[in-house]
Amino acid sequence: MSISIKTAEDIEGMRVAGRLGSEVLDYITPFVKPGVTTGELDRLCHEYMVNVQGTIPAPLNYAPPGYTPYPKAICTSVNDVICHGIPGDKVLKQGDVVNLDITVIKDGYHGDNSRMFFIGEPSILAKRLSDVTYECMWLGIEQVKPGAFLGDIGHAIQQHAEKAGYSVVREFCGHGIGKVFHEEPQVLHYGRPGTGVKLEAGMVFTIEPMINAGRREIREMGDGWTIKTKDRSLSAQWEHMILVTDSGYEVLTLSAGSPPPPAFVTGAGSAHSAKAA
Template sequence: MTETNVMERKRANEIPLHGPEAFEAMRRVGRLTAECLDLLVDKVQPGVSTDAIDKLAFEFIRDHGAYPACLHYRGYTKTTCTSINHVVCHGIPNEKPLRDGDIVNIDVTLILDGWHGDSSRMYYVGEVARRAQRLCEITYECLLRGIAAVRPGATTNDIGAAIQTYAEAERCSVVRDFCGHGLGRVFHDSPTILHYVEPAYNVELRPGMLFTIEPMINLGRPQVKVLSDGWTAVTRDRSLSAQFEHTVGVTETGVEIFTLSPKGYDKPPFNLG
């Protein structure tokens, strides 16, 4: 899940900085989060409902001594968010079966020993059109470029610039309404991580910061709207949207990614055909 109220930001000197024990805890919860997403690779198929996928994720999480952070968060009733095609984020799992050609983002956050791991990936359902595949590839590259910008002394706008420049060069748009966020023992914390350049908000990155980078990229315009369920965000122009997310930490020399797939399933098209 992403924090939507980007106006509520702590000052830079209030952003939590974490030490080696926290980083070790984040490695454990990050790996388990990635393993949960790995489990779903073979399950995302035409005819399978997102509710069935959600139940599998819940069982995996509980079987491994963790808890799904999204369940009952602000009234949310599911373990995962499953966002299909033009759904930007926070799609609610239901009984409707996935269809051949769909693309779906599955977003999961685990709590293990009090620490949060947050990650999402795009999955292909059956035979996917080339334009949908291209969007997923561009979005994944946006994530990688955003992560590559993380180092001590860099700023949050360096992350945003890396993502925005590439996405717009590929004739895609960056969603402004949702953002990355700090996390650790708290689900949504500072700093706010915007995926575009915002001169009014620019925080210097320091060793010990923990946060998500989770660009949402649209084939069409960036505008979104939230449906009447209060959660599901969709593109206003009905264009396809994609998202990838990792949890990272700023180290003394660069960045550590906590939610990498042990099986190398981070990048599409790992479950195509």
């Protein structure tokens, strides 16, 4: 497994791309409301990326081996869609939840992140699932430091999700990222402490747990991209892009509108993460 260690120049490029990726989510937030279509959200994000930021939407025409090219600029995953929902004619209505997954390319570097949005007033279940998933992401982030293991991240996420009565999607994971959209290592959101790749300063990867209110099994839709929960239960996902620093971590996908970390995020790690704000 070849994991790239980023140079100081790379890291500076990743900071810029990460902040810009997060700023797309800041920009689109006021538009995520009842009556809007997922296609309209895609159009607005696409125009903002290209015309305002001068960034390239990474998902557009992205085609890993075995996949048809992804046709849109962002992913919009509504209710029981776990990930890779394709924007289109779907009208968001009161009570829906949607994950918007944004990846921009700036000067060759990728900035990848996602957030959950509620359409109007969420159900108690949807709010709790989103909150627990957000906590899972941050519990994973808090494990990041040189000498720790990828298994430590997955274990922290899995323990918290399952303690809440939820399940962790196994088929999709976080990933290394840089000038390439998806590179090594794979960052599983389940696992055992002390296993897997040992973390080194200069690694950059995403932590993006997908947590289901019901069972973890998935089903793939006919478009070849959209993934739903098999039992039609709600699913939630949050994503940040993380740099392993000499002493902990730095969150690269922070901007003015980023939701604050949960109250339990304290100590050295969060001090580092704040640098990107």
